[in-house]
Amino acid sequence: MAGQYEVLPCPFCEKGQITCLYFPSVISVKRTTVGSNRSNTPRKSSEAWIIQSGCSVCGKSADEVEKELKRKEII
Numbered sequence: 001m002a003g004q005y006e007v008l009p010c011p012f013c014e015k016g017q018i019t020c021l022y023f024p025s026v027i028s029v030k031r032t033t034v035g036s037n038r039s040n041t042p043r044k045s046s047e048a049w050i051i052q053s054g055c056s057v058c059g060k061s062a063d064e065v066e067k068e069l070k071r072k073e074i075i
Helices: 062-071
Strands: 004-008 019-024 027-034 037-044 048-051
Touching: 048 062
Parallel strands: none
Antiparallel strands: 004 019, 019 048, 027 037
16 A cells, blocks of 8 residues: 655644645455355555654644644544
């Protein structure tokens, strides 16, 4: 699964740009066989965001930006 780069606005100043690596959710099927019974169980992985940089305009670190984006439910 390959990630894609996304650019989000800074949640504090709205002027800076935050570089993120985004991994979308994926649905996979787990196959099980017990005796003559077979079953397929779908599983969905959760999406993942990795913050690459902080804000260069307001000076917030990547950790502070990540906490604020999660608090505002953007990521």
